[in-house]
Amino acid sequence: MYEMDGEEIFVIDGHVHLWDARTENITHEGGEQFIQCFYDYHTGFTPEEKQWDMEEYRHYGADRMATDLFGNAAADMAIFQPTYLTEFYDEGFNTTEQNAELAEEYPERFVLNGSFDPRDGEEGLRYLEHLKEEYDIPGVKLYTAAWRDDSKGWRLDSDDAFEFLEKCADLGIENINAHKGPTIRPLNRDAFDVKDVDDAASSFPELNFIVNHVGLPRLDDFCWIAAQEPNVYGGLAVASAMSTNRKRKFGEIMGELLYWLGEDRILFGSDYALWNPDWLVDQVMNAELTDEQRDEYGVELDVDTMKKVMGENAARLYDIDIEEKKRQFRDDAVTERFDLADHYGGDAGAAAD
């Protein structure tokens, strides 16, 4: 938890991964390019003294991940967003099964999402059922721009995708996280496209569509769609890291999101291990709008807003009872491991270090 103006802010990191990009897991040059690209994002928006070297970045393991997330209580909970990329990585890059290693060790601390690819057809539907049964997934993370055999991507508003979304609705998998942002092996297909979210969201009002990276580099298209579709949300991964050395841009993006979506539909995410919540949470909490931005947008990053963005909005989507969690965390396994009993003991506290 974090303390801001004397109030506790419960932090749910809405976007984390447990990936494996060790060279022995890479089966296609795209896998190496992919992790190198991630590393550029990492160093591009991480303070120099917090940067990792490439080897630890390739594979950090469940143990270190728990320490990074919870060791100084920067995050209270985290939501796994799988990224399969089985075309590039032998065992997958960041699958539900890989994520489950840590999620099942500390189930009270993690939300474990699954994934689907409509090009998998009947087999894919069975796999989705399996994920629900095995892990009780409350959501999925989707990569519409992923390559598969001869296909260079798929659309959320296609008939095949609708069949999977229908299945999600049937199974009670309510949170549809779509990667719409920095491209993954794209051709021109997704050069501008978040528009497929529009039709999917209006066709499935019972599902929530969380657009990761707030659509950057299509923030404009994303906000315009979200302004009209009440079940569309913005995930701040990547945007939140801009608070490192592009503070003004971060302020502008927050101003636009608050103007078009409002404070109830924005979700914090670190994109760990792209960036580490153990410093990023503090940085985002301390971000401020300039006077000019306050005038332009008529909004503030005040305690009420930050409470929602940093945790309450995710809690609502994933049925997390924050007060119940705070009681549970007084003596759960993570609290014992990292000696956080005082932190959750009743008085509000800042990050424990």
Added chain:
Amino acid sequence: MSGSRTDPGGDAGSADTGDTADAAELTDGPRVVAVRDRLDRVEDPELARSIVELDYVDAIDIDGGRVLVQFTLPTAWCSPAFAWMMAVDARDEVESLAWVDTARIELCDHMHDEEITTGVNARDTFGETFPDADGGVAEVRAAIADKARVSRQREAISTLLDAGVDPAQIVALDRDDVTFDGEAAHVELDGLSVVVDRDPIETYVNRAAASGHVTDAGDTLFLTPEGDQIAPDRLDRVQKRARLADVNMSGQGAVCDALHRARHGSDDESG
């Protein structure tokens, strides 16, 4: 700008010229400048900024009438359609110089660098190089031109609002209500003429025409992003959408800039 890279103006021409390097530098100096000036007209379509200003150009190498340009984008994952457009535009700009016979463009460190370099220099089309791409470069260019139109419209409308023109008057303007004279733009409002700065109005008119809108004298001057007439009470909303498009573009520019620095090891930051 990054300090660790080859400055195309400073030592281009020295790459593969061997023991004639000194002579080449002497004769190529102004030619390298001329090539760079042409490349300065090539924009990163996602950012609407010059590839020279963005520091993408790694090397310019001149051998008689043959020019080699090497460039690198901020990530290996930049859209191939955008990379293609920059390569083609660079080729065409350089070849527009009278003394250039052929320009060879090499894209470096991109996931499709070989296909794009081969395709552009063989003068193939994007569709021939990427047969499974769903749609051509033309529609991407059209979408970009439209974003530029909306962005410039915001500045033009703000200029008129600042000059005291009513929203209802602004949305009723036609293309031929605007004339240019020296540094000024004259805007006709029912017999009354308002004089404002020429630059923001003219820039908008040019961008609008480039996007295929507001081309005839009687066309409505200002439009929604979709290209429709603006209702007076929606003008503020249209301006907010244009602001959003600008924030998107400059935000993406910041991302590309950070990635570019990460890739090339420059540590000076701004922002």
